[in-house]
Amino acid sequence: MKELYAVAIGVTITCALSAPARAQEWNDAGLPQSVLDAPKTNAPAAPRRDISGVWDAGGAGIAGPGHESPPWTDWGRQKAAGFKPGNGPRAVYEADINDPLSTVCDPAGFPRLVMYETRPFQVVQTPNQVLILYMFEKRWRVIWTDGRQLPKDPDPRWYGYSVGRWEDDSTFVVNTVGSDERTWLDNAGNPHSADLKVEERYHRVNRDLMELTVTIDDPKTYTRTWMPRNRMPLTLAPANFDMMEMICSPTEVMDFRKNISDRTNNK
Amino acid sequence: MKATRFGVTCVAFALLVLSAPAFAHHGTASFDTTKDLTLKGTVTEWIWANPHCFLKFDAMDETGTVRNWAVEVSNPTDMTKRGWARSSFKVGDAVTVNLQPVKNGAPIGRLRTVNLPDGSTLSAGGPAAAPAAPVQ
Numbered sequence: 001m002k003e004l005y006a007v008a009i010g011v012t013i014t015c016a017l018s019a020p021a022r023a024q025e026w027n028d029a030g031l032p033q034s035v036l037d038a039p040k041t042n043a044p045a046a047p048r049r050d051i052s053g054v055w056d057a058g059g060a061g062i063a064g065p066g067h068e069s070p071p072w073t074d075w076g077r078q079k080a081a082g083f084k085p086g087n088g089p090r091a092v093y094e095a096d097i098n099d100p101l102s103t104v105c106d107p108a109g110f111p112r113l114v115m116y117e118t119r120p121f122q123v124v125q126t127p128n129q130v131l132i133l134y135m136f137e138k139r140w141r142v143i144w145t146d147g148r149q150l151p152k153d154p155d156p157r158w159y160g161y162s163v164g165r166w167e168d169d170s171t172f173v174v175n176t177v178g179s180d181e182r183t184w185l186d187n188a189g190n191p192h193s194a195d196l197k198v199e200e201r202y203h204r205v206n207r208d209l210m211e212l213t214v215t216i217d218d219p220k221t222y223t224r225t226w227m228p229r230n231r232m233p234l235t236l237a238p239a240n241f242d243m244m245e246m247i248c249s250p251t252e253v254m255d256f257r258k259n260i261s262d263r264t265n266n267k
Numbered sequence: 268m269k270a271t272r273f274g275v276t277c278v279a280f281a282l283l284v285l286s287a288p289a290f291a292h293h294g295t296a297s298f299d300t301t302k303d304l305t306l307k308g309t310v311t312e313w314i315w316a317n318p319h320c321f322l323k324f325d326a327m328d329e330t331g332t333v334r335n336w337a338v339e340v341s342n343p344t345d346m347t348k349r350g351w352a353r354s355s356f357k358v359g360d361a362v363t364v365n366l367q368p369v370k371n372g373a374p375i376g377r378l379r380t381v382n383l384p385d386g387s388t389l390s391a392g393g394p395a396a397a398p399a400a401p402v403q
């Protein structure tokens with residue numbers, strides 16, 4: 001029996017170590033849990049000022065139930081009252097959900113994209129931009145690194161306006177403003193205002209491991225700043241990782257509503 | 268051949284240690300979490316799409332009435348990780364479905380496990396279903 005355990009452990013370790021080089025040729029859904037869980041303390045050092053590659057947080061990135069936020073302000077409470085979420089303490093019946101993402105395929109927007117369904121994403125660095133290409137929604141963001149300042153009075157955009165800078169050789173900090181007030185922060189129906197400021201910190205610990213910290217600063221909506229992501233670990237995927245499509249199609253969501261959601265009410 | 272065997276072994280071990288992510292799109296408010304049904308039926312449609320895949324099948328209930336059930340699972344990305352595929356079912360397949368129904372009595376539910384014609388079982392993840400005798 002001891003031999004069997006030894007073989008099982010050996011095979012598991014071999015698989016875990018080998019898997020990054022063995023992504024399938026197409027339609028990768030994500031890294032195996034064994035690879036996500038494998039210790040990465042012995043990985044080579046992080047390259048200088050480089051976070052390029054495909055990164056995966058596994059199940060930790062999905063955050064389906066939403067986030068526990070600090071108390072809302074009066075404005076935040078009124079805003080939240082109009083949001084009927086499918087998860088969290090205010091969850092309603094499936095037929096009553098009015099989440100614009102899941103019911104009509106509105107964009108998740110930013111920062112919801114880094115607070116919910118943070119599936120694998122690819123970082124691409126150019127001389128004046130960092131581009132992030134997300135599996136979820138098959139969206140991308142542009143983060144300017146050419147030294148420009150954030151706009152003072154931006155028109156709202158689904159994904160806001162972002163600038164980034166290297167705080168040190170392994171930490172890339174992104175600041176974002178101008179997120180459209182219609183977007184939710186998460187699945188629990190946490191709202192935000194147009195005054196929202198978001199900071200993302202991408203700290204590359206070594207070649208294979210990066211940590212993401214997200215800070216929400218929105219005094220119009222919340223009574224204090226808060227961190228829905230605090231050093232969330234991200235694992236580097238092999239270079240041949242081919243992200244699966246994960247798109248909200250209005251045709252498909254209407255089909256789902258007709259067959260399932262609209263028939264689940266309790267009236 | 269050795270590479271294939273290695274790959275199969277890796278997949279098998281990966282599946283053993285795979286933990287199911289949260290049921291992300293919505294919670295359980297619509298479902299009767301105290302109920303557990305196992306139905307024998309015939310597949311009428313298998314939809315492989317976001318936000319949720321769902322299986323439709325005809326099954327007879329305890330009153331002898333055949334109803335067309337629609338039972339959801341997670342999205343194609345999550346289901347791929349659990350070994351499901353666009354080709355997992357075809358129309359006419361005889362299946363035994365374990366599910367949690369919605370509260371309002373409609374033939375809607377969350378699929379937990381399904382037994383396929385070849386004798387294999389697919390699991391949707393989440394809490395294990397309690398054993399239950401088939402209604403028909």
